[in-house]
Amino acid sequence: MNQAQQKVATEVAEAEFDRFLEAMDLAAKCDAKGLDPDDLKSFAETQRVVIEAIEQGHLVIDEDGCPVYTPKAGGSPLRFHEPTMEDLIVMDQVKKGRDVEKQAKLLAQLTSVDGPVIRKLKQRDIRVLNALLVLFLA
Numbered sequence: 001m002n003q004a005q006q007k008v009a010t011e012v013a014e015a016e017f018d019r020f021l022e023a024m025d026l027a028a029k030c031d032a033k034g035l036d037p038d039d040l041k042s043f044a045e046t047q048r049v050v051i052e053a054i055e056q057g058h059l060v061i062d063e064d065g066c067p068v069y070t071p072k073a074g075g076s077p078l079r080f081h082e083p084t085m086e087d088l089i090v091m092d093q094v095k096k097g098r099d100v101e102k103q104a105k106l107l108a109q110l111t112s113v114d115g116p117v118i119r120k121l122k123q124r125d126i127r128v129l130n131a132l133l134v135l136f137l138a
Contacts (some may be wrong), residue, residue, distance in 0.1 A: 007057035016061045017051050021135070023065020027041045033042055042134075049131040056109050059128060067132050071125045077128070078111040106133065 003031050008016075016044045023028040030043055053059035068079045083106075091102045107129055108115045121129070 006055045008055045010055060013051045013054035016054050017047060020050075020061045020065055021065060023061070024136070026135055026138055030135070046131045046134050048129055050135070053128045053131075061067075067101070069125070069128060069132070071099065071121060073122060073125075075117075076113075078107075078113055080110050080132060081112075083110060103130070109134070 007115070021030055021061045035043055050059065050131065052076075053069070054061075056072075059067055059068075059070055062068050066080050066082065068077050070077045087106065090105050092106060094102045104115060104118050107113075108118045110133075111118075
């Protein structure tokens with residue numbers, strides 16, 4: 001990432017990522033010491049995507065430790081809340097094999113945003129939102 005794109009220092013972005021993990025009680029599950037090589041590689045990529053979004057200023061971690069993502073093309077920020085069982089049940093309402101639809105419904109549920117808003121997001125935004133889902137579902 002070039003300097004013009006970076007709005008938040010890497011060290012600050014990394015600290016915010018760690019604060020998010022702690023706030024959501026995910027730090028122990030994401031500890032590199034406990035991951036096998038494949039999981040470690042996957043976690044490193046997820047971590048990179050999230051930290052990069054923080055550096056660019058599109059993702060912030062609010063005072064409660066919840067991620068708030070502003071789409072790169074603009075639009076209203078999407079504030080995630082920590083998933084509840086009720087949120088996860090939403091995925092069971094989608095037919096087997098319709099994984100993208102499950103993902104869209106879960107994103108809408110966790111951000112309290114209407115499904116049509118989620119379905120219109122660009123791939124560059126979906127990549128970051130997917131990384132957050134991976135962490136939440138770790």
